[in-house]
Amino acid sequence: xxxxxxxxxxxxxxxxxxxxxxxxxxxxxxxxxxxxxxxxxxxxxxxxxxxxxxxxxxxxxxxxxxxxxxxxxxxxxxxxxxxxxxxxxxxxxxxxxxxxxxxxxxxx
Amino acid sequence: xxxxxxxxxxxxxxxxxxxxxxxxxxxxxxxxxxxxxxxxxxxxxxxxxxxxxxxxxxxxxxxxxxxxxxxxxxxxxxxxxxxxxxxxxxxxxxxxxxxxxxxxxxxxxxxxx
Numbered sequence: 205x206x207x208x209x210x211x212x213x214x215x216x217x218x219x220x221x222x223x224x225x226x227x228x229x230x231x232x233x234x235x236x237x238x239x240x241x242x243x244x245x246x247x248x249x250x251x252x253x254x255x256x257x258x259x260x261x262x263x264x265x266x267x268x269x270x271x272x273x274x275x276x277x278x279x280x281x282x283x284x285x286x287x288x289x290x291x292x293x294x295x296x297x298x299x300x301x302x303x304x305x306x307x308x309x310x311x312x
Numbered sequence: 313x314x315x316x317x318x319x320x321x322x323x324x325x326x327x328x329x330x331x332x333x334x335x336x337x338x339x340x341x342x343x344x345x346x347x348x349x350x351x352x353x354x355x356x357x358x359x360x361x362x363x364x365x366x367x368x369x370x371x372x373x374x375x376x377x378x379x380x381x382x383x384x385x386x387x388x389x390x391x392x393x394x395x396x397x398x399x400x401x402x403x404x405x406x407x408x409x410x411x412x413x414x415x416x417x418x419x420x421x422x423x424x425x
Contacts, residue, residue, distance in 0.1 A: 237411045251413030295354050302354035
């Protein structure tokens with residue numbers, strides 16, 4: 205079974221700065237995909253970025269990038285140039301399972 | 313395409329009643345997922361379908377819960393003999409394949425009184 209750990213219940217970042225949200229996982233699957241989702245206070249869940257376990261390069265999608273360290277079983281999300289609209293819950297997911305989430309607050 | 317549609321948006325029911333929720337996925341997506349989410353928690357996996365086949369079901373899905381996707385298009389989730397602990401947001405999502413991000417619906421909020 206897969207297990208996802210997000211150790212930061214809450215994070216604060218100053219507007220325009222970068223922030224890293226941590227995610228570690230445990231899986232016995234030889235090949236897997238890692239996902240990050242954003243859930244603003246309005247409630248809708250939005251897919252942000254995907255990383256395949258055999259991808260040679262870290263995934264990037266606009267201001268989002270994944271710091272993927274396979275040996276450490278870590279897939280941290282980096283948000284660059286934070287905006288007020290980035291304030292939300294962020295969830296890491298692997299094969300059907302989601303972590304408990306990190307609440308990010310961007311301060312003006 | 314209007315995305316993933318869930319109906320109803322809200323449902324209030326008395327304890328012991330049965331409820332059924334519907335999910336219409338994006339038409340070309342063959343995978344459909346059901347999750348339950350309570351306030352401040354991550355989505356909790358319930359079950360998923362590939363086309364009409366139910367491929368995995370969580371042990372959390374007790375015998376009071378059942379899901380169907382009869383023609384590989386829309387899906388229904390039924391909860392029988394509802395309990396107060398069933399109060400939650402029920403989320404449906406769909407995806408094109410395993411390594412594609414999910415598109416979520418807006419959810420059905422269930423309140424059991």
